[in-house]
Amino acid sequence: MLNTDPTLQNFRINVKGASIESTGSSRQRRKADKIKIQDLSTSQIIPDVKDSQILKLNDVSVFGIKDYSGNVQSVYAIQTDNAIYTIDNSRIARIQSLHETVLFNYDNTNNHYEVLVVSKNNSYQIPATYNIPNVTFPTPVFELPPDGIVPDFFTGIIIKLTNKISGRLIKDATLQMNYFDANRGNKSSVMLNLGGGRYYVPLPTNDTSIDYYFDTQKLLMTITQQSDACIQLMQAYPISDMCSKVPDSIKSFCLLIAQEMTVKIPDTLRTVSIYISDVPLQARSVGHLSNFEIIAYVPGEESSIVPLNTNNSIRLKRQIQTTVGDITIDPNTLNEFSIQSSGTQGECNEQSVSGGDTPDDRTFNIGKSNTKVVFTYGTYSVKDKIDVYYMNQPVFSTGCVGASGVTTISLDGTDTRLQVIVSPNCAGETGTAWYYTIECLTTLICEDNVCYCGVYRRQSSQTSAPSSNGCGGQGSPWNFIVQPLGSAWEFTSACDAHDRCYSTCNKLRSECDNNFLSDMMSSCTTHWNDDPDRLRACQWWAGKFYGRVHASGASFFAAAQEEDCDCASKRRRRSVTNNNAMLTT
Structure with a gap:
């Protein structure tokens, strides 16, 4: 820690x-x-x-x-x-x-x-x-x-980290796992960020x-x-x-x-x-593993802890809560957890934020830097004031008004966060109501199973033909073994089809993964049907490949969609210059 x-x-x-x-x-x-x-x-x-x-x-x-x-x-x-x-x-x-x-x-x-x-x-x-x-x-x-026979290397723990407020995947956190080894004492490991809100660490075995x-x-x-x-x-x-x-x-x-x-x-x-x-060299003797806990560091948030008791069940502590029940951790298999960060940050393209007489101050993760957002607001008849800040500088203010409006704000900087402060009853009245929505028109939003455009979930447009590169993913730390295994078991054509599916706009990731498993199983039957032992081994690895992409393929799915799909808005806008931003009405 x-x-x-x-x-x-x-x-x-x-x-x-x-x-x-x-x-x-x-x-x-x-x-x-x-x-x-x-x-x-x-x-x-x-x-x-x-x-x-x-x-x-x-x-x-x-x-x-x-x-x-x-x-x-x-x-x-x-x-x-x-x-x-x-x-x-x-x-x-x-x-x-x-x-x-x-x-x-x-x-x-x-x-x-x-x-x-x-x-x-x-x-x-x-x-x-x-x-x-x-x-x-x-x-x-x-x-x-x-x-082509090696021990199973897809074992350990995968954490899927999401934002409790929006349900969106948190992709830029740093996770640390602590646990107790009966032979070695307290152990701590930094988890590998797989992208797409997934974090992985293997567990030692005997x-x-x-x-x-x-x-x-x-x-x-x-x-x-x-x-x-x-x-x-x-x-x-x-x-x-x-x-x-x-x-x-x-x-x-x-x-x-x-x-x-x-x-x-x-x-x-x-x-x-x-x-x-x-x-x-540390002795290679692993004892019983227990007392697991995950420490999550999310930029701009307080660090949070998810403890696992000696029965390997997850319980709530501080600002992180789980979305699963009791889970037994087996170091020889791949154990998947889904946990939520309940910090104060919201996400772009959520539904409207609304309130009344209580002041409101919250930060939104807009997903990318150097972008534009559409800010829609309403303060009705009782006057309120809504201020928007980017990189600690004001970029838009409604003023003290009872009105509604829409404006587009250009954010020219490297930060991916936007702060919105609501000062209700700014004219000294009471009984107010207000709302606002932040929409990222040009940002492709990728959830676990689908990518879409904007708060209204518009479909994206294909900007380039789907591509493929065989088994393995660009920058994947497992290419050293996935690529030779894919070649050895004749999975390359199935991997190529899976890549092209991931690159096809508006596809469901689950559909691509299911087709991938079906293609690998068909390849096993085609190449090893006359050798029962090899056929079983091939089918076993097909299941492992499927399990791997199903558990951690979200980052490659999002990357492929972002590379080949576009969310450019077709709205026409009139722009005026502000000291800190480009405001469009």
């Missing part, structure tokens, strides 16, 4: 005056490290393939995906006592502390990114753009056995069949390679320059992560690489 020590603020103040410098070349640092690091007894390398934690040294932990032969295929998170650094597609996607979130918004077309710092009811865009770093991470080759494939030397070699790439990545971000541009209210936090990115994390990873053969 991230640091909740009340003395942390004092520590941050002390850091504020620290000098942050480059850690220098590897050769220069190695000599110093050999003098400084004497005892590695508190460090550990975790060889268990089904444990997402790769290594731990002091308060720095690295999480990633390992294959059955021991290769570290990818690193997706680095955690310290103060923050979680999420890595996605060889870039830092976000940095999450207990109260602040740093979001990196990448513009691939122009090869640059912008940085947004978000805290509760506040956000700040750093007034600069930076070139996207070009760091190459290793991609070890996983050699599939000739018979499956000895994995030992047949596992090679410790591959594990140590790829830890060194991945560590070197992570060092390059951390040092590729001009974090000191970013911190020089933030306001004083978040400067101490920024300087803290700057110290970690330029000194602490690189030094830790470099030490592990140098002394890789001396770092102890």
Whole structure:
């Protein structure tokens, strides 16, 4: 869990005056490290393939995906006592502390990114753009056995996180899972963000069949390679320059992560690489797992906890509640949970927000930056005032009126949140009523099973022909095994048809997934009908492939729909310029 020590603020103040410098070349640092690091007894390398934690040294932990032969295929998170650094597609996607979130918004077309710092009811865009770093991470080759038989790798826990107010999927959270291992004590893992509001973590098991494939030397070699790439990545971000541009209210936090990115994390990873053969390997003996809890960090919200009792049932605590009953967690299967965040943020394209004499202040996630929203309001005969803010600046106000209206607001910034404050009875009257609606006309809204346009759920238009790329998804951490398995069991044509279905506008995801299973089963019968053992194995993997896309394919479905479908509005508008926004009536 991230640091909740009340003395942390004092520590941050002390850091504020620290000098942050480059850690220098590897050769220069190695000599110093050999003098400084004497005892590695508190460090550990975790060889268990089904444990997402790769290594731990002091308060720095690295999480990633390992294959059955021991290769570290990818690193997706680095955690310290103060923050979680999420890595996605060889870039830092976000940095999450207990109260602040740093979001990196990448513009691939122009090869640059912008940085947004978000805290509760506040956000700040750093007034600069930076070139996207070009760091190459290793991609070890996983050699599939000739018979195509490997243990089940689709096991662990998947969390589906939704907003309680709107029911929409929360795609930009950071989730951490804590549990108790009877043999190893308390354990903690950062969950992998699969996209589409899904978060995943494998659970360690005592499956000895994995030992047949596992090679410790591959594990140590790829830890060194991945560590070197992570060092390059951390040092590729001009974090000191970013911190020089933030306001004083978040400067101490920024300087803290700057110290970690330029000194602490690189030094830790470099030490592990140098002394890789001396770092102890954790014993591969898993005890009974219990006392599960999920900690959810949602940008702009208070962190929340979902505890699981020793019977593995979910109960309500603080701002998160579950939508499922008692569930038994089996580490050898894929366990799915659906939980809701009941924070104060609403969503664009919800139904009308309405009220009376009570003042109202809420924040909406509009889903994307640099966009337009249509704001519809009504205050009837008793006068009220409704103010809209974007990035802490006013972008629209009704004034103190008893009226209704519609306006379009252009939001030119990287924040994806809009704040609406209602001041009822602004003329001193009582007994008022008011309402408003925020509609994102050009934003494709993707729920779990369908994508649509606007609050009235208009259909989108096909802008390009549906495409396919075989088995696996772009950027998926499991491509190393999905692609060879798909080829080995003759699933490629079924995967292509599934891709094209996902890319077809207004399709239901469930229809695509069901057709995918049917196509794979037909392929099994076509190719292995004369070999009962191979036929059963093929059908087993078809079920696993279907289960995988059914549980976590929402992100690929949304990405395909967003790439090939369009929600451009056909309304004609007249625009007038405001100091902070373009207002259209």
